[in-house]
Each structure stands twice: as structure tokens, then as C-alpha cells.
Amino acid sequence: MRLTKKERQSYLSQAFEQNPFLTDEEVAKKFHVSIQTIRLDRLELGIPELRERMKHMAEKKFDHVQSLSPNEVIGDVIDLQLHKSGISLLEISTEHVFERNQIARGHILFAQANSLAIALADWKVALTGNASIRFVRPVRLGEKCIAFANVAEAHDSRLHVGVQTKVQEEIVFQGDFEVYRVGDDKGN
Amino acid sequence: MRLTKKERQSYLSQAFEQNPFLTDEEVAKKFHVSIQTIRLDRLELGIPELRERMKHMAEKKFDHVQSLSPNEVIGDVIDLQLHKSGISLLEISTEHVFERNQIARGHILFAQANSLAIALADWKVALTGNASIRFVRPVRLGEKCIAFANVAEAHDSRLHVGVQTKVQEEIVFQGDFEVYRVGDDKGN
DNA sequence: TAGCATTTAGGACTAGGTATTAAAATGAGG
DNA sequence: CCTCATTTTAATACCTAGTCCTAAATGCTA
Structure with missing residues (x-):
């Protein structure tokens, strides 16, 4: 049998956590459901779209780079x-x-x-x-x-x-x- | 007078380095040129589009997260x-x-x-x-x-x-x- | 079998581009 | 001043990875 909604959504969260660079299409294939189902799932789980996820990570990285570069003398x-x-x-x-x-x-x-x-x-x-x-x-x-x-x-x-x-x-x-x-x- | 191509491109590189989240449109306004000019500039300077830049940064960040908890590594x-x-x-x-x-x-x-x-x-x-x-x-x-x-x-x-x-x-x-x-x- | 949740499909629209072709505008040299 | 090359702008088609919305098709269960 195919997974229930709950099961799928649970695996889904994991999958995105493990690899945030997945597109809906890839995930849809992986779970053998339609792309629309995945999108509904993301909506319900509050997982943003790929581009937003990348943006977030990029922003965090950027913050980082800035705080990590203290040109001043330390102390x-x-x-x-x-x-x-x-x-x-x-x-x-x-x-x-x-x-x-x-x-x-x-x-x-x-x-x-x-x-x-x-x-x-x-x-x-x-x-x-x-x-x-x-x-x-x-x-x-x-x-x-x-x-x-x-x-x-x-x-x-x-x-x-x-x-x-x-x-x-x-x-x-x-x-x-x-x-x-x-x-x-x-x-x- | 308006900036020459070289001058503009030099400032451009700086701008993108300082804030990689700029869209072409924003930059175009900043330099008072058309969006196409900016795109030509990026092409010549080898600066990828916003989405690619974010993707890169996100990937780098992700690498870190995997090797160690973040922001704890220099290099x-x-x-x-x-x-x-x-x-x-x-x-x-x-x-x-x-x-x-x-x-x-x-x-x-x-x-x-x-x-x-x-x-x-x-x-x-x-x-x-x-x-x-x-x-x-x-x-x-x-x-x-x-x-x-x-x-x-x-x-x-x-x-x-x-x-x-x-x-x-x-x-x-x-x-x-x-x-x-x-x-x-x-x-x- | 009616009624519900679940899944799928389709179309319109989005941002932020690429790629291509073509037409202007501008500047420099003779 | 005219000409040629460089530079800039414009216009169009196309792309990805979505959103938002409506509607139809399933599946399960009481």
C-alpha cells in the first residue's frame, strides 16, 4: 500500500531537513504522488518553497561572514x-x-x-x-x-x-x- | 558626466560583493542605467544571477552544517x-x-x-x-x-x-x- | 451509496532571470 | 561634419520553481 498522508508528511519533513535543495518535482517522484500533493503538504507543514529556503540559508551564511570578520584588534x-x-x-x-x-x-x-x-x-x-x-x-x-x-x-x-x-x-x-x-x- | 563603462563595472563588482542580494533592477536604479546594461555587465564580469548567488551561499552554508555545527569554523x-x-x-x-x-x-x-x-x-x-x-x-x-x-x-x-x-x-x-x-x- | 477527506489536474500569474535580435544613442577620429 | 565602433536600450520569446485558485476524480467509511 501507498503511504498515508501522515506518514508521507512525516518522511517529507525529514527529507527536506536532510536535503533542503529538493524541488517539489523530485520529491513527488520519490513518493510517487503528484506535484500538487507535495505542494499541499508543504503548505500544511509550513515548509517554504525551494527558493525561499535557499534565500534563508544564504542570509544566515552572510550574517555569519560578517560577524566572523573582525578587522579590529581583538581586545x-x-x-x-x-x-x-x-x-x-x-x-x-x-x-x-x-x-x-x-x-x-x-x-x-x-x-x-x-x-x-x-x-x-x-x-x-x-x-x-x-x-x-x-x-x-x-x-x-x-x-x-x-x-x-x-x-x-x-x-x-x-x-x-x-x-x-x-x-x-x-x-x-x-x-x-x-x-x-x-x-x-x-x-x- | 555619467560613469564610464569601466568605472561602473568596477563599482558594480564592489556592490555585489558587499550585498549579494541585489537584483538587477535595484542595481540599475542605483546606477541610473537600464536593466539590460546591468545584465551585460554581469555577463562580462562573470557575476551570476541573484538566484545562483543565493544558491551558492546556501550550499556553502549547508556544507558547514554537515561537517560541524555552523559558524564554528574559520575556513x-x-x-x-x-x-x-x-x-x-x-x-x-x-x-x-x-x-x-x-x-x-x-x-x-x-x-x-x-x-x-x-x-x-x-x-x-x-x-x-x-x-x-x-x-x-x-x-x-x-x-x-x-x-x-x-x-x-x-x-x-x-x-x-x-x-x-x-x-x-x-x-x-x-x-x-x-x-x-x-x-x-x-x-x- | 452518500459524504467526507484526499489526491490530481489545469490554468493564470509571479520573480528574476537567459538568450537573441535589433535599433538607438554616444564618442572618437579623420 | 560625417562615419564607424562602442555602448546602451528595447523588445521578444523562453525558463524554473513556484503561488493561488477552481474543479474534478478518487478513496474510505459509516
């Missing part, structure tokens, strides 16, 4: 003594965390520390060479991360910077950065 | 064998670079590698513990970074992942990540 540098030390502050907000568990993504903490390390160097072009880092404990949504950077070694074209990030006196991240200078111009 | 994961290896692609665009020198910020490369390393772990909650990284050479605007990740050691709650990022066969970044599991649930 607010609140104190900076060139070639000596610096402090940066970052409050973990929703765009910094994994949706699932509200834990900050590793590269966010890294970015804060890295930005600060580079800011310490008073060079036109400063880049990170090597780095060794340790995520001591997970940081959660809403926590305020304070990164303390100190220059351990200073050469004329290289800087060794140690960074410790704390949440309320508790160390959450530690890193050693080797920052180097490109070209020979000094200044900013 | 496009194009191949993934859990607990074994993975490949991620990232084209360096303007929002990834220092304005001054068009060089990609370190944390962008780190984020790509880190995201990939975490994607490799088939765990509900996976976090980065330690990492040791090396930025071999600066990466510039427009370059396509391909990160290759391989699991070096696999324990039941820890993974050692080596990542090499290349631009056209040339290594630009290298990193070792120690990813660990939180909680005891396996699976996704």
Missing part, C-alpha cells in the same frame, strides 16, 4: 609601554563562543594575546614568528579576560613576549610569542 | 576524516589582513588551523589545550591557504594534531595542537 589595549609591557581587556560575548557550550573559541584568546604582543613592538611591520601557547582552562560567555604581556627579551629585530591571560586572578591562558620586524624602518 | 573544511585527517581552505580577504601591509593577521591562520584541529575530534565538546605554532612566512591578501591536518596521536580523550598550512605548495604555517575532550559523551 581593548588599556595600557601599553612599548617594548616593555601591555594590558588588554576582552569581555567574552556571544560571537566569541561555541554555540553549543558557551565556551570561548581558542583562537579568540589567541587573537587577544597575539594582537597585544604585536602592539608591543614599535615597528612599522611586526609579525608573529613562533608561538607556544597553553589554554589553561575554558573561558565562558561573559567572563572578562585580562591579558598581561611582558617583554622577556628584546633584540633589535625580534621581541620575545610572554602573555598571561586571567579571569579574576585565575590564569586561563598562557603564551610565548616571538615577534619579528620586517624591513628596517622604525616608528609607527 | 571551509573540504575534507574531513574524523580522528585522522582534514583539509581546510581559506582565501585571505581584506578583513583578514593588516590594512597597512596587506599581510594576514597571525590569529587568522591560527584560527583556521585551530578550527580544523577541533573539527577532527568527533567529540561533543572538544577544546584546545596546548599548541605550538610557527608562522613560516607572511601570507598576503588574496592568497589561498590550504591547511592540512593529521592526527599524530590519538588517545581516548586527547588528540595530537599536526597542521601544515600551504600556499601553493609553500609552507606558510605549522602548528601542533593538543585537543582534549570535555565530559564523557562521545559522538556528535
Whole structure:
């Protein structure tokens, strides 16, 4: 026997969820019913047409791309003594965390520390060479991360910077950065 | 005077990049030319029609959703064998670079590698513990970074992942990540 | 077998295009 | 100023993947 309406609609929801790019025609063939039946089903189930589904996904993706591209330096540098030390502050907000568990993504903490390390160097072009880092404990949504950077070694074209990030006196991240200078111009 | 063809086409590309949801009609009004002109322009510039653009974006988004829960990955994961290896692609665009020198910020490369390393772990909650990284050479605007990740050691709650990022066969970044599991649930 | 839900069919209309052909408008050079 | 090429506009037929609406054909059941 052919499926009942309910059964069909149930499989239908699944099918569209699994592959949102299905046209009504494809689905109609799959279930051996007419295209009109599928359209009635979509109407009843509140499933929008293919083009609307794609539009939605595209919009979501677009939002994403935008929020994912923070050109700014990550964290607010609140104190900076060139070639000596610096402090940066970052409050973990929703765009910094994994949706699932509200834990900050590793590269966010890294970015804060890295930005600060580079800011310490008073060079036109400063880049990170090597780095060794340790995520001591997970940081959660809403926590305020304070990164303390100190220059351990200073050469004329290289800087060794140690960074410790704390949440309320508790160390959450530690890193050693080797920052180097490109070209020979000094200044900013 | 009205814009020349070249000027118009240059602005056009920008406009579509900035807002891919523009219809030809809207753009035509914006530039005070006919809809046909815009269509010729798109043809010459190789810009697909609105629906195709949306489809593309939707497909990209869908890819992500399948490989990992969304918006948690920087770069496009194009191949993934859990607990074994993975490949991620990232084209360096303007929002990834220092304005001054068009060089990609370190944390962008780190984020790509880190995201990939975490994607490799088939765990509900996976976090980065330690990492040791090396930025071999600066990466510039427009370059396509391909990160290759391989699991070096696999324990039941820890993974050692080596990542090499290349631009056209040339290594630009290298990193070792120690990813660990939180909680005891396996699976996704 | 009447009455209901369910399914199918058909036609008109839509957005946002492609593809093609043709006619204008414009600009530059001799 | 005329001519030729480039550029722009127009007009038409066609496409997909639908919507919305009306109507007819089934199927099931009391």
C-alpha cells in the first residue's frame, strides 16, 4: 500500500531537513504522488518553497561572514609601554563562543594575546614568528579576560613576549610569542 | 558626466560583493542605467544571477552544517576524516589582513588551523589545550591557504594534531595542537 | 451509496532571470 | 561634419520553481 498522508508528511519533513535543495518535482517522484500533493503538504507543514529556503540559508551564511570578520584588534589595549609591557581587556560575548557550550573559541584568546604582543613592538611591520601557547582552562560567555604581556627579551629585530591571560586572578591562558620586524624602518 | 563603462563595472563588482542580494533592477536604479546594461555587465564580469548567488551561499552554508555545527569554523573544511585527517581552505580577504601591509593577521591562520584541529575530534565538546605554532612566512591578501591536518596521536580523550598550512605548495604555517575532550559523551 | 477527506489536474500569474535580435544613442577620429 | 565602433536600450520569446485558485476524480467509511 501507498503511504498515508501522515506518514508521507512525516518522511517529507525529514527529507527536506536532510536535503533542503529538493524541488517539489523530485520529491513527488520519490513518493510517487503528484506535484500538487507535495505542494499541499508543504503548505500544511509550513515548509517554504525551494527558493525561499535557499534565500534563508544564504542570509544566515552572510550574517555569519560578517560577524566572523573582525578587522579590529581583538581586545581593548588599556595600557601599553612599548617594548616593555601591555594590558588588554576582552569581555567574552556571544560571537566569541561555541554555540553549543558557551565556551570561548581558542583562537579568540589567541587573537587577544597575539594582537597585544604585536602592539608591543614599535615597528612599522611586526609579525608573529613562533608561538607556544597553553589554554589553561575554558573561558565562558561573559567572563572578562585580562591579558598581561611582558617583554622577556628584546633584540633589535625580534621581541620575545610572554602573555598571561586571567579571569579574576585565575590564569586561563598562557603564551610565548616571538615577534619579528620586517624591513628596517622604525616608528609607527 | 555619467560613469564610464569601466568605472561602473568596477563599482558594480564592489556592490555585489558587499550585498549579494541585489537584483538587477535595484542595481540599475542605483546606477541610473537600464536593466539590460546591468545584465551585460554581469555577463562580462562573470557575476551570476541573484538566484545562483543565493544558491551558492546556501550550499556553502549547508556544507558547514554537515561537517560541524555552523559558524564554528574559520575556513571551509573540504575534507574531513574524523580522528585522522582534514583539509581546510581559506582565501585571505581584506578583513583578514593588516590594512597597512596587506599581510594576514597571525590569529587568522591560527584560527583556521585551530578550527580544523577541533573539527577532527568527533567529540561533543572538544577544546584546545596546548599548541605550538610557527608562522613560516607572511601570507598576503588574496592568497589561498590550504591547511592540512593529521592526527599524530590519538588517545581516548586527547588528540595530537599536526597542521601544515600551504600556499601553493609553500609552507606558510605549522602548528601542533593538543585537543582534549570535555565530559564523557562521545559522538556528535 | 452518500459524504467526507484526499489526491490530481489545469490554468493564470509571479520573480528574476537567459538568450537573441535589433535599433538607438554616444564618442572618437579623420 | 560625417562615419564607424562602442555602448546602451528595447523588445521578444523562453525558463524554473513556484503561488493561488477552481474543479474534478478518487478513496474510505459509516
